[in-house]
Amino acid sequence: MTISDWSKVKRPIPVPDDLTKPFWEAAKKGVLELQRCQSCGRYNHPPEPTCTICLSTDLKFEPVSSKGTIYSYSIKHQADQRFSPVVPYACLVVELDGTKGAVLVGNLLEAPYTEAKIGRRVEVIFEKLNDNITLPQFRLVKQ
Amino acid sequence: MWENRCKVAVSGVGFSKVYRSAEIPLANLALDAVKAAVEDSGLKISDIDGLSAFSALSASGHDVVDGIAIVSVDYLRRMLKLPTINWLVQVQTAAEGGAVMQAANALLAGICKYVVVWQAVHVPPGSYKNLPGAYASGEAQFTGPYGFGGAGEPRHAMAYMRYLEQHNQKKEKTATLVVTERKHGNKNPNAYFYKTTLSREEYLNARMISSPLCLYDYDIPVQQACALVLTTAERARDLKPKPAYLAGYGQRTVFEEPGRFLYSVPGMADYMDFGRSSSSLTWERSGFTPKDVDVAQIGDNLSSTCIYGIESYGFCGRGEALDFIQDGRIDLDGELPLNTFGGAASVGRIHGTAHIIEGVLQAQGRAGERQVKNAKVSFATGGGAIAAATTFIFVGDPY
Numbered sequence: 001m002t003i004s005d006w007s008k009v010k011r012p013i014p015v016p017d018d019l020t021k022p023f024w025e026a027a028k029k030g031v032l033e034l035q036r037c038q039s040c041g042r043y044n045h046p047p048e049p050t051c052t053i054c055l056s057t058d059l060k061f062e063p064v065s066s067k068g069t070i071y072s073y074s075i076k077h078q079a080d081q082r083f084s085p086v087v088p089y090a091c092l093v094v095e096l097d098g099t100k101g102a103v104l105v106g107n108l109l110e111a112p113y114t115e116a117k118i119g120r121r122v123e124v125i126f127e128k129l130n131d132n133i134t135l136p137q138f139r140l141v142k143q
Numbered sequence: 144m145w146e147n148r149c150k151v152a153v154s155g156v157g158f159s160k161v162y163r164s165a166e167i168p169l170a171n172l173a174l175d176a177v178k179a180a181v182e183d184s185g186l187k188i189s190d191i192d193g194l195s196a197f198s199a200l201s202a203s204g205h206d207v208v209d210g211i212a213i214v215s216v217d218y219l220r221r222m223l224k225l226p227t228i229n230w231l232v233q234v235q236t237a238a239e240g241g242a243v244m245q246a247a248n249a250l251l252a253g254i255c256k257y258v259v260v261w262q263a264v265h266v267p268p269g270s271y272k273n274l275p276g277a278y279a280s281g282e283a284q285f286t287g288p289y290g291f292g293g294a295g296e297p298r299h300a301m302a303y304m305r306y307l308e309q310h311n312q313k314k315e316k317t318a319t320l321v322v323t324e325r326k327h328g329n330k331n332p333n334a335y336f337y338k339t340t341l342s343r344e345e346y347l348n349a350r351m352i353s354s355p356l357c358l359y360d361y362d363i364p365v366q367q368a369c370a371l372v373l374t375t376a377e378r379a380r381d382l383k384p385k386p387a388y389l390a391g392y393g394q395r396t397v398f399e400e401p402g403r404f405l406y407s408v409p410g411m412a413d414y415m416d417f418g419r420s421s422s423s424l425t426w427e428r429s430g431f432t433p434k435d436v437d438v439a440q441i442g443d444n445l446s447s448t449c450i451y452g453i454e455s456y457g458f459c460g461r462g463e464a465l466d467f468i469q470d471g472r473i474d475l476d477g478e479l480p481l482n483t484f485g486g487a488a489s490v491g492r493i494h495g496t497a498h499i500i501e502g503v504l505q506a507q508g509r510a511g512e513r514q515v516k517n518a519k520v521s522f523a524t525g526g527g528a529i530a531a532a533t534t535f536i537f538v539g540d541p542y
Contacts, residue, residue: 012277014284046285072308074300075354076290083290088351091291093301105291118308135288 001112004086006127011082014133019047022061027134030126033061034102043102066124067141068096071103073116090116092138096124110139145391145428149541151247152379152386153503154372155183158333161367161491165211165266169366173214173263174222176368184372185383186257191372193258194220194231195246197239201364201492205267214263214368229255237394239495240525240533244392246373256374262496263368296445300353302414303447307355310462314355317446318346319468320481321359321488324443327475328485330512335365335491360446365491371500376541387506387521387537390431393424394533418455418532421524425534426457431520433457438505438515439479440498440523442532443486452524453481456534480515495525499535506537 016024019035026033035047039056043064050057071093079087090108108116109125121141128134157179159172181188198213209218216233230249234241239262246258279287291297307314325341328334341359349357379386397420426432433456441456443449453464458479473481484490484501502523504510510518519538526532 009290011290012279012283012287014288015278015280016284017280020284046282072301072305074297074304074356075351076297077351077354079290080292086290089290091289091297091301091353105286105289107289118305129288 001114003110003112004089006086006107006109008085009083011129011135013129014135016133019049023047024133026061026063027126027136028132030134032064032066032096032124032136034064034096034099035059036062043099045099045102045104064099064102065097068094068104068122068124068138070116070118070120070122071095072118073108075113075116088113092116092122094122094138104136106136106138108139109137115140144430147251148390148429149388149538150376151250151373151389152376153389153537154374154379154382154384154386155180155185156371156500156503157181157183157369158500159263159368161333161335161365161493163266163335163363163365165268165366167366168211169263169265169368170210170214170218170222172366172368173219173261173370176263176370177219177223177259177261180259180261180370180372183384184257184374186372188223189226191223191225191257191259192227192229193246193249193255194223194228195234195242195249195258195260196262197234197237197242198263199238199494201264201266201494212265212267214261219261230258237533238526240392240499240535241394242496243371243373243499243525243535244394244533247389247392250373250375256378258373259370260373260496261368261370262494264366264493266364266366297353299445299447300356303445303450304355306447306451310465312462312465315347316465316469317360317450318343320443320449320473321346321446323468323473324482324486324488327483327513328489331485331489333369333497334485334489335363335367336485336489341488356445356447359488362444362487362490362492365493367491367493369493369496369500371496371503384509385507385539387503387539388541390520390536390538390542391425391427391429392533392535393421393428395421396424414451415455415461418452418534419457421532422456422534425522425536429536431536433522435520436479436522436536437518437520438483438502438522439481440484440486440502440521441481442495442498442524442526443482443488444492444494446488449482449486452532456522456524475513475515483510483513483515495532499523499525502535502537506539508539 037051038058090113159175441452459467506521
C-alpha cells in the first residue's frame with residue numbers, strides 16, 4: 001500500500017486573523033498552542049472571543065501535548081482537483097492529550113491512508129507551507 | 144399544550160419541474176411552484192398578502208446571485224407584483240422550517256391572511272466547491288488546507304464514522320433506509336428519481352465519496368422549487384384542499400458547541416440534544432408523543448442525519464436507529480412510515496421543504512399512492528442535519 005505524495009498538492013493557505021494569529025505564530029516555531037480559558041481551564045479550538053463554556057474573556061494560548069488520539073476520520077475518495085494527486089487520503093480529527101473537547105483537523109502523513117483508525121495514537125509534526133505558514137499535521141506514533 | 148394549536152393550517156402545495164442542471168432559471172421555477180401552490184389552494188395570486196422564505200445555496204463557496212442561485216423574498220415579491228403585501232420576511236435562523244414557523248406566527252398575530260412559503264434550490268455550474276480558493280480564512284483556515292472540504296462534506300462523514308464505532312454498528316444496515324426511501328420515491332411524481340429504482344446491491348456496491356458515506360448516502364444536486372400556502376384555520380376550511388392543521392412546532396434551542404465547525408455536526412457532539420430540543424417543544428405544544436405519530440418525515444440530506452433524527456426526536460433510543468428501521472418498520476404499511484415521499488434520497492437536494500409538504504399531504508389525505516392509512520398525526524422536520532432543524536406536527540382533524 002503506497003503512501004500519498006503530498007508534494008504535488010496545492011493546499012489552500014491559511015489566513016491568520018486577530019483570533020488565530022497566536023496559533024500560527026507558535027506553529028511557525030514548531031510548537032502547538034491552543035487557546036485556553038483561564039477561568040474554567042477549557043481549551044477552545046478554533047479560538048473564540050469568549051470561552052464557549054463559561055463566557056470568560058480571560059483567554060490565553062498555552063502549549064499543549066504533541067500526542068493525541070484519532071477521534072474520527074474520513075477517507076476522501078472524491079476531492080477538490082488540487083488534492084487529486086493524493087486521493088484517496090485520510091482526513092483526521094484528533095483529540096490531543098489533556099485538552100478534552102478541543103479537536104484538530106489534519107491529514108495522516110507518512111503512512112498509507114488505511115492506517116487511519118479511531119482510537120489510534122498520533123503525534124504532531126509540522127509541514128512548512130511557506131515563510132509565513134507552517135501547518136500542524138499528524139503521523140502515527142511508532143509503537 | 145399550546146393554546147393556538149390548530150389555529151393555523153397549510154392549504155395548497157406545489158412543485159416546479161425538477162432538473163439535474165440549471166437549464167431553467169431558478170426564479171422561473173420558484174414562480175411555477177408558487178403558482179401551483181396558490182392554484183392548489185383554490186386561490187388567486189392576488190389573494191396572497193404574506194411572503195416568507197429561507198433562501199440558501201445548495202453548497203458553500205458559490206456566488207449568491209439572486210434569481211439564479213437563490214430566490215429571495217424581495218426577488219419573488221418583484222416577480223409577483225402583489226396588489227397587497229401585509230407582511231414579508233427573509234428568514235435566516237431555523238432554515239426552511241423557520242420560514243413556515245414565521246408564517247404561522249404572522250397569521251396568529253392577525254396581520255396577514257394568506258402566506259406563501261417557498262424554497263428554490265440551485266445546481267451551481269461545475270462541481271461543488273466547499274473548499275476555499277488559494278487562501279483559507281475564518282473557520283476554513285483550520286480545515287481547507289487539509290483538503291477537509293470539497294465533495295462529500297467530510298465533517299458529516301467523520302461524524303457517522305464515529306457514530307458507527309461508538310454504537311458498534313454496521314454501516315451496511317443504512318441500506319434499508321435509503322432503499323426503502325427510494326421505493327417510496329418511486330411513487331412520487333415530483334421526485335427526481337420517480338422512475339429510477341435503487342436496489343440493495345446497488346447501494347452496497349456504490350463508490351465511496353468520503354468514507355463511510357457512499358454515493359447514495361448523499362442527495363443528488365437538483366434544480367427545483369416547491370411552495371406551500373398557509374392561512375388561518377377558518378380561512379383554510381373555505382379553500383379547496385382539506386386543511387393540514389398545525390398542532391405544534393419547535394426549533395432547536397441547544398447551541399453549546401465547542402469547535403463550531405465540527406461539534407455543530409450531529410454525531411460528533413451529542414446529537415441527542417439537538418433533536419431533543421426542537422422536538423420537545425413540538426411534543427409539549429401538541430400534546431403528542433413519538434408513539435402517537437402515524438407518519439414521519441425526517442431530514443435525510445445525508446442518510447446519517449435521518450438516523451440521528453430518528454433517535455434524537457425520540458422514536459427509538461440512542462444508537463438503535465439502524466436496527467429500528469429494519470424488517471419493514473418504515474414501509475408505508477409499517478409501524479412508522481418514514482419519508483414517504485422518498486426523502487432527499489429520492490427528490491435530491493431541495494433541502495427541507497419537501498419533508499414539510501409531505502407531512503402536510505399525509506395529514507390532508509392527499510398523498511395518493513403513498514397515503515398512509517389513518518394518518519392522523521403527521522410529524523415533519525424542516526432543515527437538514529438536525530442541527531438547523533425545526534419540527535412540526537400536522538393533523539387532519541383539529542382538537
